[in-house]
Amino acid sequence: MxxxxxxxxxxxxxxxxxxxxxxxxxxxxxxxxxxxxxxxxxxxxxxxxxxxxxxxxxxxxxxxxxxxxxxxxxxxxxxxxxxxxxxxxxxxxxxxxxxxxxxxxxxxxxxxxxxxxxxxxxxxxxxxxxxxxxxxxxxxxxxxxxxxxxxxxxxxxxxxxxxxxxxxxxxxxxxxxxxxxxxxxxxxxxxxxxxxxxxxxxxxxxxxxxxxxxxxxxxxxxxxxxxxGASFSHCVFELVYFARPDSQVFGECVHNVRVEYGRRLAREHPAAADIVIGVPDSGSLAALGFAHESGIPLDYGFIRNHYIGRTFIMPEESGRAEGVDLKIAVVPHVVRGKRVVVVDDSIVRGTTARRRVAALREAGAKEIHMRVSCPPTVFPCFFGIDFPTKDELIASRKSIEEIRDFLKVDSLGYLSCENLLAPLRRRADYCVACFTGNYSVDISAMTGKKALELFPRESVLID
Ligand code: SF4
Missing domain, CATH: 3.60.20.10 (Aminohydrolase, N-terminal nucleophile (Ntn) domain)
Structure with a gap:
């Protein structure tokens, strides 16, 4: 805009x-x-x-x-x-x-x-x-x-x-x-x-x-x-995922914040591994931070096709599933026979992450340690990020151990809420409701994404 x-x-x-x-x-x-x-x-x-x-x-x-x-x-x-x-x-x-x-x-x-x-x-x-x-x-x-x-x-x-x-x-x-x-x-x-x-x-x-x-x-x-009240509610997910790394958002450099999240993730959830790979694009900078902090070399185990959109913001489930298959490919020579740390920005439903893990295994990865640069996403967003319903969010239904089992990874670690806010200058001014359920606005009147379409109709564009 x-x-x-x-x-x-x-x-x-x-x-x-x-x-x-x-x-x-x-x-x-x-x-x-x-x-x-x-x-x-x-x-x-x-x-x-x-x-x-x-x-x-x-x-x-x-x-x-x-x-x-x-x-x-x-x-x-x-x-x-x-x-x-x-x-x-x-x-x-x-x-x-x-x-x-x-x-x-x-x-x-x-x-x-x-x-x-x-x-x-x-x-x-x-x-x-x-x-x-x-x-x-x-x-x-x-x-x-x-x-x-x-x-x-x-x-x-x-x-x-x-x-x-x-x-x-x-x-x-x-x-x-x-x-x-x-x-x-x-x-x-x-x-x-x-x-x-x-x-x-x-x-x-x-x-x-x-x-x-x-x-x-x-x-x-x-x-x-x-x-x-005492504080604002800037969306912390802008810093984790949504904004472009070359932007300054809420007074913070998005690039630096993501690298710092990776560093903190490495301290919070260390892993014995041969390489660190990031899920492109928004997991890449946290992977860089993880590699710097842990001393484990960073490599490019995923290749992204830049000619299709970001799957997360495709509106329909079918588009999302098809998009993932087209969007990211594993580089087999990078991961074969290796213990791999995979850094992603978030896990929403878990289906995408599971598919990527399966692709890494198929390519010969020996161990897979998944690290996520934000806390488990347990609650939906009512403030402008298109998360699915609570029931569809994997972290609202499963414990971290159950998610690890579902993803079929050797270990799983999420950044804590404390470390999510710690690097930010005005940490009291952020919304973290999708992780805590503490919404700063009364959401009782909030309805579904298509609630304003009382009478569904279709538009056909004719050239
Ligand atoms: S609920 Fe989460 S995604 Fe929504 S505004 Fe708050 S931090 Fe951002």
Whole structure:
């Protein structure tokens, strides 16, 4: 998710930013661009490179815009759900793009539907547009702040009207959102790697509870939610898995944190082995740290095919299973006859890890010691990471010894929660709910991923 203001070719700038954010979602991509008087939109299913052509970008003229890559945590992968969502209100066009999960979206949606509102998508994000269009907010000062303050859960938003862009982050700061300077213009993006991609200089993060408005008169910061309680709830899984290693997230260098997790894992769960291999890509840096700390040589026992997506964020189970078979191959000469430490970033259902272990055995690995750079994932996420239900999470049903047995590895060790937080500068400011079950937001109103699809329907695109 990104936004730009005051740049010469907004569409090209958004394209480059989205390209570097592709790891955050691969189901769809879109952008909305304005020249100050007219708004132009392009979006579709698939990767950034599938959706935008040179000719499309040339037609998206303007000096400001917002863009999004979709990774669904509510709603199916149907085309209407691709963002930015664009609507026409009585006072003009609004566009919105969202990362996260709104835990009260179903309740708010039902309230609006009962009073006659029509929804176009099955995403939680659309509710913000209804709040903005509601006369209760529309005619009052601080309209956007008031609308945002109605939302509960995790959100980083970029919004746009014909002549300004806005960026907002929920009061817990679950998802990252950063501001950069590009010449006399501005760029906001989910990760700093997108700022670097377009040559923008990182300025600061959007603060939790802040709405930042960028228009011809400059930057205007507003507070829509005061800090409550002692701490924030930054998603620690961004550091473990989700963010790109060249990004700075929540003030931490993702690369360094992952290497440090590997070092701590080696101290917490040492293994007598001949080589250390990482599961690419997000296990690779923890494997490097494990190798440095243990003195066991690092090798490349897995080869990843980079031409298909990250299986974890494929929406359907069938896609996930097929993707794994295509995605990672064992290098037999590296592992044959060896005692191997395999470092992965997480184990969710366990089926993928089990398949990889079987492939290593088939290739001749003598012993396999699995090490995981986060604690057992016992609880689902309701704040923007698409974990399966609790029953599907292997660690919610089995003890560590039972998981070891299921995976068919010689030993298994997870990083402790203490070591997960220890290297972080503001360790009290992190969400670790998927490991502990301590959610910082009331999730009782939260429903399933497709709960907003009361009347399932299909869209058929005709060329
Ligand atoms: S529950 Fe886990 S994945 Fe979800 S926001 Fe918290 S730390 Fe991140």
């Amino acid at each position: 990104c936004g730009v203001y005051g740049v010469k070719n907004a569409a090209l700038c958004l394209y480059r930013s989205l390209f570097s954010l592709q790891h955050r979602g691969q189901e769809g991509a879109g952008m909305v661009v304005s020249d100050g008087s007219r708004i132009r939109t392009c979006k579709g299913s698939g990767l950034v490179s599938d959706v935008f052509s040179r000719a499309t970008l040339d037609n998206l003229t303007g000096y400001m815009g917002i863009g999004h890559v979709r990774y669904s945590t509510t709603g199916s992968p149907r085309p209407e759900n691709v963002q930015p969502l664009v609507v026409e209100c009585v006072d003009g066009v609004w566009a919105v793009a969202h990362n996260g999960n709104l835990v009260n979206a179903a309740n708010l949606r039902q309230m609006y539907q009962e009073s006659g509102s029509i929804f176009q998508t099955s995403t939680d994000s659309e509710i913000l547009l209804h709040l903005l269009a509601d006369p209760m907010y529309r005619h009052r000062p601080g309209r956007v702040c008031r609308a945002l303050s109605e939302l509960e859960g995790s959100f980083s938003f970029v919004l746009m009207t014909v002549d300004c862009i806005m960026a907002a982050r929920d009061r817990f700061g679950f998802r990252p959102l950063s501001l950069g300077r590009l010449g006399t213009g501005y760029v906001v993006a989910s990760e700093t790697c997108a700022l670097a991609q377009v040559g923008a200089v990182y300025e600061r993060d959007i603060e939790p509870g802040e709405l930042l408005v960028i228009d011809s008169s400059g930057l205007h910061s507003h507070v829509f939610a005061e800090r409550q």
